[in-house]
Amino acid sequence: MADRDARSGEDRLPTGIPAVLRWEEPPEGPVVVLLDQTRLPAEEVELVCTDAAALVEAIRSLAVRGAPLLGIAGAYGVALAAVRGFEVAEAAAALEGARPTAVNLAVGVRRARAAHQEALARTGDTRRAADAALAAARALHQEDAEASARMAGHGLRLLDELLPAGGHRVLTHCNTGSLVSGGEGTAFAVALAAHRAGRLRRLWVDETRPLLQGARLTAYEAARSDMAYTLLTDNAAGSLFAAGEVDAVLVGADRIAADGSVANKVGSYPLAVLARYHHVPFIVVAPVTTVDPDTPDGASIEVEQRPGYEVTEVTAPQVPVAGAGGGIPVAPLGTQAYNPAFDVTPPELVTAIVTEEGAVSPVTGEALAELCARSRQV
Numbered sequence: 001m002a003d004r005d006a007r008s009g010e011d012r013l014p015t016g017i018p019a020v021l022r023w024e025e026p027p028e029g030p031v032v033v034l035l036d037q038t039r040l041p042a043e044e045v046e047l048v049c050t051d052a053a054a055l056v057e058a059i060r061s062l063a064v065r066g067a068p069l070l071g072i073a074g075a076y077g078v079a080l081a082a083v084r085g086f087e088v089a090e091a092a093a094a095l096e097g098a099r100p101t102a103v104n105l106a107v108g109v110r111r112a113r114a115a116h117q118e119a120l121a122r123t124g125d126t127r128r129a130a131d132a133a134l135a136a137a138r139a140l141h142q143e144d145a146e147a148s149a150r151m152a153g154h155g156l157r158l159l160d161e162l163l164p165a166g167g168h169r170v171l172t173h174c175n176t177g178s179l180v181s182g183g184e185g186t187a188f189a190v191a192l193a194a195h196r197a198g199r200l201r202r203l204w205v206d207e208t209r210p211l212l213q214g215a216r217l218t219a220y221e222a223a224r225s226d227m228a229y230t231l232l233t234d235n236a237a238g239s240l241f242a243a244g245e246v247d248a249v250l251v252g253a254d255r256i257a258a259d260g261s262v263a264n265k266v267g268s269y270p271l272a273v274l275a276r277y278h279h280v281p282f283i284v285v286a287p288v289t290t291v292d293p294d295t296p297d298g299a300s301i302e303v304e305q306r307p308g309y310e311v312t313e314v315t316a317p318q319v320p321v322a323g324a325g326g327g328i329p330v331a332p333l334g335t336q337a338y339n340p341a342f343d344v345t346p347p348e349l350v351t352a353i354v355t356e357e358g359a360v361s362p363v364t365g366e367a368l369a370e371l372c373a374r375s376r377q378v
């Protein structure tokens, strides 16, 4: 895996953010190029992955992250292994196991792997099988961009319905924009649509401890999109609700169980509790691929536990002083830390789940199953 400065010009998104993930075919052989999200917003650096192992490492370190993009990265990882002649089953297993909570990762990996297996069985030709895996990855990438645009439309309609007075003040958590998607994202895409329609008064951005996806990434995207945004510590959300400054909460999801329980970045559940207490809608925005019919309920969702040093140290990569994780220690040496990456919000606290197929509200297992069935028919 090699680093290089992100290119300027045609590879950038309309907001000026470098392309988040792309397939390149230089003379030395195909590669997957990722924008290294651990280095943002200080540096726009790309990682050039020449094999699936490099992608696995990028996924684990959160250089590439966010549920929809993990699915896309997983699919390209399978294609990379196939095109470069590596053992595809082994690469697929390693990619799928890189992070446990976002179901999109497994969905993306399995889709590319199935395309590879089907083409291999049909043609007996490894080159054509590799092409099929790559085509599956490209299709997923494109579909995610389309889903993102449709979620933005449905989500804005719902916001306008729930908040007819307009001038929405929206609180969001973690990062759910173009950095996690083939398009403009999930929850952030809805806020962006409201901004473009002149109906977003303010985006409240939770910093999202410990890895600061809100401060580093959502603030970076909001600034690039000229949105009115304000950053707050996660602890400040309660007083912001109490002051009547939040009209709606918009978050993404990493896995939605069959009963409508939502796993998302840790800190989402407390926001849902606050929102209910203050009579504010708590809206989840996610593509249908995030709904996992094989996970019956919230208790069955595997929540990733991250290393304690992410809590006991400030781990920004540009920080020069080294602790065990490479950052500045902010707790006594040897302190144990509780560091789940996600939490689970029960369906009764979720006002609506918005997908590319429309919104489900109230959130019930039956309504979700119906929506998924509709999406499979399309």
Ligand code: MRU
Residues within 6 Å of the ligand: 062, 065, 066, 067, 068, 102, 173, 174, 175, 176, 180, 185, 186, 187, 213, 251, 252, 253, 254, 264, 265, 266, 341
């Ligand atoms: O640990 P991360 O940064 O991958 O967590 C990302 C989130 O929790 C997002 O909110 C989620 O993936 C939804 S993004 C559309």
